[in-house]
Amino acid sequence: MNAAKMIGHQSLWLARRLLSGVIVVWAAATFTFFVQFLMPGERAQIIFNANSGNVGEIPRDQLLAINAKYGFDQPVIVQYGRYIRDVMHGDLGQSYVQYQPVTDLIGRQIGPTIALAFAAVLTAWIITITTTVLFAGRDNIWPKALGGLQVFLATLPPYWLATILLVVFAIQLRLFPVVGGNTLMGLVLPTIALALEIYGFLGQAVLSEFTRVLDQPFITSSRMRGTGDLGIRLRHALRHAALPGITLSGWIIGKLLSGAVLIEAVFGRQGLGGVLVAATSTRDVPVVSGVILVSAALFVATSLFVDLTVQLIDPRMKEA
Amino acid sequence: MSFATSSAGHAKAFITARVLTGARRFPVRVYVAAFFMAFFLIAAIEPKLLQTHDPLMLSLTSPLKAPSLTHWLGTDQSGRDLYSRIVAGTGHSLSIGLGATALSLALALILGVTAGLSGGWIDNVLSRLFDALFALPTLFLALLFVSLLGTSVPTLVIAVGLGTSPGYARMVRVQVLSVKATSYVEAARALGHSPRRILFKHILPNAISPLATMFTLGVGQAIIWASGLSFLGLGVAPPSSEWGALLNAGRNYVIYAWWLEVMPGIAIAALALSVTVVGQYVQQRLEGRIELP
Numbered sequence: 001m002n003a004a005k006m007i008g009h010q011s012l013w014l015a016r017r018l019l020s021g022v023i024v025v026w027a028a029a030t031f032t033f034f035v036q037f038l039m040p041g042e043r044a045q046i047i048f049n050a051n052s053g054n055v056g057e058i059p060r061d062q063l064l065a066i067n068a069k070y071g072f073d074q075p076v077i078v079q080y081g082r083y084i085r086d087v088m089h090g091d092l093g094q095s096y097v098q099y100q101p102v103t104d105l106i107g108r109q110i111g112p113t114i115a116l117a118f119a120a121v122l123t124a125w126i127i128t129i130t131t132t133v134l135f136a137g138r139d140n141i142w143p144k145a146l147g148g149l150q151v152f153l154a155t156l157p158p159y160w161l162a163t164i165l166l167v168v169f170a171i172q173l174r175l176f177p178v179v180g181g182n183t184l185m186g187l188v189l190p191t192i193a194l195a196l197e198i199y200g201f202l203g204q205a206v207l208s209e210f211t212r213v214l215d216q217p218f219i220t221s222s223r224m225r226g227t228g229d230l231g232i233r234l235r236h237a238l239r240h241a242a243l244p245g246i247t248l249s250g251w252i253i254g255k256l257l258s259g260a261v262l263i264e265a266v267f268g269r270q271g272l273g274g275v276l277v278a279a280t281s282t283r284d285v286p287v288v289s290g291v292i293l294v295s296a297a298l299f300v301a302t303s304l305f306v307d308l309t310v311q312l313i314d315p316r317m318k319e320a
Numbered sequence: 321m322s323f324a325t326s327s328a329g330h331a332k333a334f335i336t337a338r339v340l341t342g343a344r345r346f347p348v349r350v351y352v353a354a355f356f357m358a359f360f361l362i363a364a365i366e367p368k369l370l371q372t373h374d375p376l377m378l379s380l381t382s383p384l385k386a387p388s389l390t391h392w393l394g395t396d397q398s399g400r401d402l403y404s405r406i407v408a409g410t411g412h413s414l415s416i417g418l419g420a421t422a423l424s425l426a427l428a429l430i431l432g433v434t435a436g437l438s439g440g441w442i443d444n445v446l447s448r449l450f451d452a453l454f455a456l457p458t459l460f461l462a463l464l465f466v467s468l469l470g471t472s473v474p475t476l477v478i479a480v481g482l483g484t485s486p487g488y489a490r491m492v493r494v495q496v497l498s499v500k501a502t503s504y505v506e507a508a509r510a511l512g513h514s515p516r517r518i519l520f521k522h523i524l525p526n527a528i529s530p531l532a533t534m535f536t537l538g539v540g541q542a543i544i545w546a547s548g549l550s551f552l553g554l555g556v557a558p559p560s561s562e563w564g565a566l567l568n569a570g571r572n573y574v575i576y577a578w579w580l581e582v583m584p585g586i587a588i589a590a591l592a593l594s595v596t597v598v599g600q601y602v603q604q605r606l607e608g609r610i611e612l613p
Contacts, residue, residue, distance in 0.1 A: 027452035032464065039468040155596045157544045159551055159567075160585035167578040178575065250455065258459035262548055276460070277552050280467040288467045292460050299455040 017307060021300035028296040029087045032289035033080055039285065043072055043096075046283050050097040070094075092290035097282045102290035105275055110294070113264065113271035117256040119187060120194035127195065128203045128245065133233045136207055136241075137214040147207060154200025159262040162193035166266060190263045197259055198252055202245050210241035239313065246310055250303035257295050350601050353594035360591050363410035373401035375408040375561060384577045394579040396569070402579060406587050409561035413588070416477055416562070417543035421535055423481030424542070425488055432492025433527070436500065437519070447493060453486035461486075462545060466554050476555045480545045488534060495527045502526075533606065536599030540592035547588050563588050 036043070044066035048058040058066075067073040071082065086093060092102035135142040153161075169189060170176045176189050213219065214237055222232055257272070264273030272291060279287035363370050372392065379399030387394040393403040435446035453461065462483035469475040499505065500523060508518050543563075549555035550564025551571075558569040563584045570580030 023448060024452045024455055027449055028456060031449070031453060035464065036468060038465075151596070151600075152593065155540065155593050156589050157548060157585065157592070159548060160581075160589060163567075163574070163581045163585060167574065167582060171575055171578065254455065254457040258457040261457075261459060262552065265552055276463060277554065280463045280552075280554050281471070283467050283470065285464075285467050288460070288464050292456055292464060295457055295460060296452070296455055 017304055021304060024300050025087075025293065025296050026084070028293055029084060030080075032292055033083050036285050036289070037076075039283075042067075043285070044070070046285075047096045050282065050284075087293060092293060093286040095279070095284055095287050097279070097284040097287075102286050105287060106272070106290055106294055109270065109272050109275045111271075112269060113257070113260050113273065116187065116190055116194065116260050116264070116269070116271065117253075119191040120198060120260075121252060121256060123191055123195035124198035124202050125245075127199050128206050129238065129242075131203065132206050132210050132241065133230075133238060136210040136233075136237075143207070143211065147204070150200050150203040150207065152200070153196050154204065156197070156200075158193065158197040158259040159266050161196060162190065162263045162266040165189045165193050186267070186269070190260075190267050190269060193263050193266075194256065194259045198255060201255070202248060202252065205248055206241050206245040209244045210237055213237045213240045243310065243313065246306055246313070249306040250299055253299050253302050254295070257298070347601070349597050353597040353601075356590050356594040357598065360410050360414065360594075363407045364414045365411070367407045367411065370407045371401075371404040373404040375400060375404040377401075384573065384580075386577075387579055387583075393583040394577065396577075396580055397573055402566075402583055405561040405566060406563065406584055409563050409566060409584075410587070412556065412560060412562040413543055413547060413564070414539075414591075416473065416480070416546045416556075417539045419477040420480035420484070420542040420546060421538040423477060424483075424485040424538065425531060425535060427482070427485045428488035428492050429528070429531070431485075432489040433496055433524070435489075436493040436496025436527075437523070443493075447490070450486050450490045450493065454490060456486075458483045458487075458545060459548065462549060463554065466549065471554055471557070473556055476546055476549060479549065480542050484538065484542060484545065488538070491534065492527065492531070495530060496523060499523050499526045529606075530603075533599050533603040536595055536602065540595035540599075543588060544592055547584075 042058065042063060044063050045058050047066050047070070048062055064073075071079055074082075083093070090103065092106070094100070095102055095105060098105065131146055135146050137143060166178070166189060170178045177183065177186050214233075219232055219236060222236055223229075227235075260271065261273035261276055263269075264271045265277065275287065276291050278284075279291075359370070367375075377400065379395070382391070382395050382399045383397050385391055385395040385399070391401050391403065393401075393406065396402055396405070431446060431450070435443045435450070462479040465479035465482055466475055469478065505518060505522050508522055513521075546555060547562070547564030547567065550562055551567045553568050556562040556565045558565050566584040567581060570577070570584070574581050
């Protein structure tokens with residue numbers, strides 16, 4: 001394959017990946033738009049209740065006024081077109097309950113959540129690589145024990161693991177602040193709780209591939225040429241075993257965000273969790289939909305980034 | 321005659337041996353898991369058999385007591401026995417989990433089979449939708465349904481059921497596609513069987529059987545998600561002793577009474593783990609693999 005053809009191939013691949021990313025966000029937006037019609041009663045009722053502070057039936061004139069203001073009186077197809085146009089322009093609509101754009105609400109709180117998610121995924125990878133390189137494929141009880149631990153961690157409710165850490169290390173041993181705020185010390189326990197859950201899934205994927213790769217002929221021939229065991233594990237096996245873990249990354253984003261929201265509640269941390277829980281209990285649908293669309297965009301961005309990274313690690317993937 | 325008796329005796333001895341060795345082949349973890357499942361099943365059906373106290377009896381003299389011989393798992397802020405409350409809540413949690421999983425799989429089955437069978441643009445549209453929904457965090461999808469329908473027990477079942485179904489729908493679709501491509505379906509088609517007959521006699525039974533294990537594994541996950549919603553205060557409200565509601569009620573007391581948070585969590589984890597262990601074991605046996613990966 002000559003260089004020009006290679007570049008053409010590459011940009012075509014990138015274009016296709018971008019298009020499928022756009023389709024994911026568009027499908028998610030379409031879903032959140034049409035699903036809101038499942039809500040019993042008038043949408044204006046929720047806005048009216050939040051505005052006036054009472055829970056009575058909305059008067060007719062108010063209903064018409066709110067419907068006109070929010071465009072609820074337009075045909076559904078027009079509303080849909082507007083919604084998609086706004087989403088494409090990065091406008092996720094107005095909160096029903098708090099008088100602000102949804103993007104402002106999310107933008108102000110997403111930082112701590114992203115920090116927690118990022119710290120957790122990094123920690124999970126560090127634990128995964130360390131335990132796999134040390135214990136995988138050994139002729140003793142360790143690989144089995146490790147596998148059991150991973151299934152255990154993957155099955156535990158994430159908020160419960162977080163509670164245990166809080167009780168043991170913050171309340172009983174007083175090593176960490178109980179209500180951490182957004183200090184670095186306050187980030188440690190939530191990160192460990194979230195990382196251990198992710199490790200449960202990530203570790204299983206990497207461990208099984210690592211064990212499989214250790215039996216491959218190229219490993220044996222490397223050994224015959226005198227490469228030490230640690231060298232084989234770090235330089236050869238890990239490279240292959242990391243791939244299934246990396247391809248899980250997009251899916252891990254969803255796990256991370258779900259887990260982060262619950263763990264933020266355990267530790268009383270600032271973040272997306274607070275926004276989402278408040279919006280759900282006040283039935284502020286645009287905010288909940290907005291958070292969902294932001295996580296869809298995060299998923300798409302991560303998947304794209306991961307696919308590019310995988311190509312660097314494994315050039316064979318360029319063909320796919 | 322003598323041949324028949326000896327053969328019957330032989331067969332009997334063989335079967336006994338099979339049963340014995342077969343029974344001995346269960347790993348220890350499966351026994352432990354089965355024990356917990358039996359415990360929770362009894363607790364769900366007839367909680368009085370297992371309770372040591374009346375789960376609703378208030379006792380002003382013994383609020384927030386640590387676990388002891390009288391109160392095995394301690395007491396809550398109103399002096400109610402936590403162990404008996406957890407037992408009382410089992411039926412609630414289990415039925416929400418079962419309901420949500422049933423809903424989730426039913427929806428996944430309808431959509432997944434439709435996509436897998438029809439092919440063409442219908443399959444394209446549906447599988448794109450599954451992919452997009454699968455990309456979204458399960459908890460957020462569930463929260464979207466709670467925000468649309470308001471907090472209640474039926475909403476919780478619907479929210480968890482709909483939130484977890486995109487993943488299953490993808491699996492069902494792939495399963496249908498792979499069964500559709502097998503040689504026995506091709507043979508049935510070559511023999512001139514009607515599409516209807518092929519669907520109900522060949523494709524559906526073979527595509528659905530893996531759903532049995534998915535269901536077991538799904539119940540554990542559904543209970544975790546449902547209790548997670550209750551824990552956030554968006555599921556079952558605190559007077560109930562559903563496990564997530566117990567966790568939510570204990571949140572304010574976690575500094576003085578750790579057992580209020582730890583013990584209901586152990587119940588959730590024990591149920592989810594035992595269901596997972598049994599589900600994975602059955603899955604491995606069905607696939608003919610006995611060794612854990």
